[in-house]
Amino acid sequence: MLMYWIALRSRTAVTDVSAVEAQVSVDPVDPVDPVLALAWQVLQFSAQVARVDDAVVVEASASERLFGGRAALLARVLQACQHAAGVLTYAQGPTSLVALGRLWADLPQAAPDDLPLQVLQAAHSHVPTLLLLGCRTWGQLRALPRGGVARRFGSGLVDALDRAYGVRPECYPWVTLAPVFDASLELPSAVESAPALLFGARRLLDQLQWWLQARQLGVLALELVWQLDARRSNATHVDAHHNGSSEGRLVWRTAEATRDIAHVQRLLAELLAGVRLPAPVLQLHLRSVQTQALSGVSGSLLVQDVRAGDALHQMVERLVARLGPQRVLCVRPCADHVPERMQRWAPFQGKHSALDGRDSHTPGKPWIHSDALYPTWLLARPEPLVVLSDCPQYQGSLTLLAGPQRLETGWLEGLPVLRDYFIARSPQAGLVWVYRERLQKDRADWYLHGLFS
Secondary structure: OOOOEEEEEEOOOOOOHHHOOOOOOOOOOOOOOHHHHHHHHHOOOOOOEEEEOOEEEEEOHHHOOOOOOHHHHHHHHHHHHHHHHOOEEEEEEOOHHHHHHHHHHOOOOOOHHHOEHHHOHHHHHHHHHHHHOOOOEHHHHHHOOHHHHHHHHOHHHHHHHHHHOOOOOOOOOOOOOOOOOEEEEEEEEEEOOHHHHHHHHHHHHHHHHHHHHHHOEEEEEEEEEEEEOHHHOOOOOOOOOOOOOOEEEEEEEEEEEEOOHHHHHHHHHHHHOOOOOOOOEEEEEEEEEEEEEOOOOOOOOOHHHOOOOOOHHHHHHHHHHHHOHHHOEEEEEOOOOOHHHOEEEEEOOOHHHHHOOEEOOEEEEEOOOOOOOOOOEEEEEEEEOEEEOOEEEOOOEOEEEEEEEEEEEOOOOOOOEEEEEEEEEEOOOEEEEEEEEOOOOOOOOEEEEEEOO
């Protein structure tokens, strides 16, 4: 099977070909290594991805048929990596060393024999001597006696030539992703206010985004830890984020798994606005607490199906971060047949906790569903109705339209409820929801319980 290697390099990485053996220097202020981010992006096309100095090589022969051919695969790779690495240069070859040589020499169509020695890593330290011998290309070096080259320059140079021409297999430490995102950032200067930590945290969140995309995950919970300057720590200041220690931490959650780092960043900004630092911060640490596989979203060609703006749960999450969870309430379904006990208001804990039909006090017990038509607005307390000639009154005489819907429950709890519910029409209020008590034998008590919009 013919191998197909692609070598990629970002313009933001090291570009000096004469220094290919040097380590890639990454700005200490920016933890997002462009070469690492590029490798993470390429992992979606092949599992055989390796980092070689300032470049990334990928063996993609097994993916050609899946993506519709070599040209289509290359176009997809370049399109996906452009966002992670900006302006890209690339080269192709039957082996990784040929692809790298063409990339570093900027000769994408050169034959292996015509590539200069400077772009063969194993020969880099021997280039001055080889030039004195008249060897300037791979082909000229390969034409020399193998035994003499091995004795004079070491067996590593001969092995590199064999790998470059496909005689020996190529082995790399393949790029892999940790199961948990964990990254640190040493701040260039001490930060004395919590909102200012967002500048450094934003860089960690950028790195988190590449990790999520590579693992095809969405984040549900994150933890941000900051290290305080112990020399300037205020020992008398104790709050929920510090507890008198030399570090502070903040954990925030999202209602559903998301890869929207802009939304995560807005939540963090709201939370940091309420944090008071007892001492300057010197280092940040970001860790993923909970993640979940992120399913794809189906698009629509209809304009009315394209949703504009943020989702409802995202807006509620920002309100919770700004006002606190006790000030943002949402309805919670409860497992009870009695209408006034079918739901309760509780602090927002996430989108699914309010909509999955489960009561936190009765885990595993499903919410009671019924085919009955319930009103849009349920009164907090049923309102007694006046009865004239056995006809209940509410802004006029009520006309019963549908019913009865009989409700008998509460015997085991010692609170029996026996009611007959009706849908009725009021001359002034429209459709209403009323019921008649069945416990009284001598009279029929009617109550208004809900209104239909």
